[in-house]
Amino acid sequence: MGSHRRTAHSRLPGLDRNTRATVLTVAVASAAAALAAVPADAAPKDTPADTKAEVDRLYEQAEQATEAFNKADERADKLRTELRTTQDEVARGQERINAMRRALGLLAGAQYRSGGIDPSLALMLSSDPDSYLDKAGTLDRISARHAGELTELRAAQRDLAQERAGARRKLAELDAVRKAVARHKRGVETKLARARQLLNSLPDADRAAYERSSRGGERPDLSGAGPASSGRAATALAAAQSALGKPYVWGANGPSAFDCSGLMQWSYARAGVALPRTSQAQRYAGRQVPLSQARPGDLVAYGADAHHIGIYAGNGQVIHAPYPGAPVRYDPVGMMPVSSVTRV
Structure with a gap:
């Protein structure tokens, strides 16, 4: 089941993350509508049950691509911060070197006016002190008076060269991550558009039945669900309950729309806990416990790759953001194979 996460934002100017996610989701819907306009004789020949199973499979693949998108997008954010630093x-570093060279230049000028420049100053004012030293062949020519200044200048220049190399590496990695973000975005959009195309190929009654089933039921009976594992878990669960009915938007993390891991991140943020952005990382955000010992507020991850995640509500129910068209809702904890239960 499910698909999730962030709209590949390519950083639309002037829009916050959720707005960018919503804008791109509208774009996905438009693409889906275009794909749906296929000739009648091109409709799939599968049975409605086959079509529904394929739609579910596409939603799962879209969620996997969404998680990959979120991971790449999170890395891009981190790289941008590191690059600015x-x-x-x-x-x-450049300003420090410039200041040192200006000071040495003043000293050299004074020496020139008094009859010549100390070789050590010529070395320090060289654009390439190491090359100068290679030519000189020895440090013996450098006066003790200026040895400290020379050492400091050379160290500063080496540091600057290392920092510039680091900046180049970060720029190259950021470029690669940006391409990965775009690739995962295209993957999500393709899967969602194909799913919508298949749904539109169903007879009206079958499509209506599928979409009714995607809405979930009423609030389940949670009496006797037992206490949450902690105060922060109780607060996070209450936040998730407040989001019931909010739409699924891939890449969104609240407060008006969510994907699956975005809902978990937002809910626990209300409790003062900073969860990672992806469901794969969230599964390791605390202590793992057996499903039989799950308590309200625990995180429940699904699939071997943890591509989907929800929050345990008690009495065999989770709250999660399932996939596009299905709002935040309750579902049985066993709706998909459970890969882990994490107590934050």
Whole structure:
């Protein structure tokens, strides 16, 4: 079941994350509508049951692609922050070197006016001190008076070269991650568009029945569900309950729309807990316990790759954001194979 996560935002200017996610979801819907406009003789020949199973499979694949998108997008955010820091360090390092060279230039000018330049100053003012030293062949020519300044300048220049190399590496990685984000975005959109195309190929009655089933039922009986595992787990569960009925938007993490891991991240943030962005990382955000010992507020991950996740509500129920068209809702904890239960 399910698909989730963030709209590949390519950083639309002036829009926050949820707005970007909603805008791109509308784009996906438009693409789906276009794909749905196929000739009648091109409709799938499968039975309605086959079509529904294929739609479910496509939603699961879209969720896997969404998780990959979220992971790449999270890495891109981190790289942008690191790159800004590195660029600031490069600028500060260059200014430090410039200041040192200006001071040495003043000293060299004074020496020139008094009859010549100390070889150590010529070395320090060289654009390539190491090359100068290679030519000189020895440090013996450098006066003790300026040895400390030379050592400091050379160290600063080496540091600056390392910082610039680090910035180049981060730029290259950021470019690669941006391409991965775009690739995963296309994957999600393709799967969702195909799922919508298949749904539109169903007879009206079958399509209506599928969409009714995707809405979930009423609030289940949670009496006797037992206490949450902690105060923060209780707060997170209450936040998830407040999101019931909110739409699924891949890449969204609240407060007006969610994908599956976005709902978990938002719910636990209300309890002051910073969860990672992806369901794969969230499954390791605490202590894992057996399903038989699950308590309200625990995270329940699905699939061997943990591509889907929900929050345990008690009495065999979870709250989750299932897939596009299905709002945040309750479902049985065994709706898919459970891969882990995590107590945060």
